[in-house]
Amino acid sequence: MDSESDICYDSDSKTDANGEEGCFCWDSEFFSNPSKLENDDDYPYSVLSTAEVVDMMLELIKEVNNVVQIPPTITRILLSHFNWDAEKLYDRYYDGDPDSLFKAAHVVNPLIADSRSKLKSTNKSNEFCEICYRKIPFSLMTSLACGHRYCTECWRIYITTKIIEQGEVQSIPCFAVGCDILVDDQTIMNLLDDPKVKLKYQHLITNNFIVCNRHLHHCPQPGCSYVIKVQHVDARPVICACGHCFW
């Protein structure tokens, strides 16, 4: 760490220093205090891997879930609805009208959700899928909390298309026309069978978590998946584990 080039520059990244990316950290003033960046008490930060970000997200879901006591898959949708701001969620949840919160977040109130979808289909060996007009064995049908029920294959095609082609993950609404209830994560993961699509879905959710969190920043270096976690939201130069430096 005694030489400037050991810190930020690595292989071809020096080109970026002269380039247009606006990486302010390459100027001499910055390099005169390299150690400050790594152990700066005024501006502590850490570099996280994607897995660590996912852990952080899951931890927040768990934490909120311990308070509000609803299924985690619903908690995730609520958190997304509030841009991952748990305090806002609590304020709204405890303002005396949680039902309106669930409506606004497009989920069926899990506190009063009945088992309509389960009750409906007892004693039936086959059901009619209103999307593909086929008779489908009961076991190959999937329903949401809103009660809408279609064959698993139709759901899978619908969800996969949404994720791959439209990149919509915050808000995949029910397949039924006019129903604004969102498909929950658990159902989506159960429906998807392609690991690549599953991964893309998880990636997009995580990305939303990062984008909404003022303390997390994607490393802008192409191909780098590290995320910088800062304690203070004002922008200052940080060095990613890949060697890239940015504000």
Ligand SMILES: [Zn+2]
């Ligand atoms: Zn179908």
Ligand SMILES: [Zn+2]
């Ligand atoms: Zn529905």
Ligand SMILES: [Zn+2]
């Ligand atoms: Zn990086």
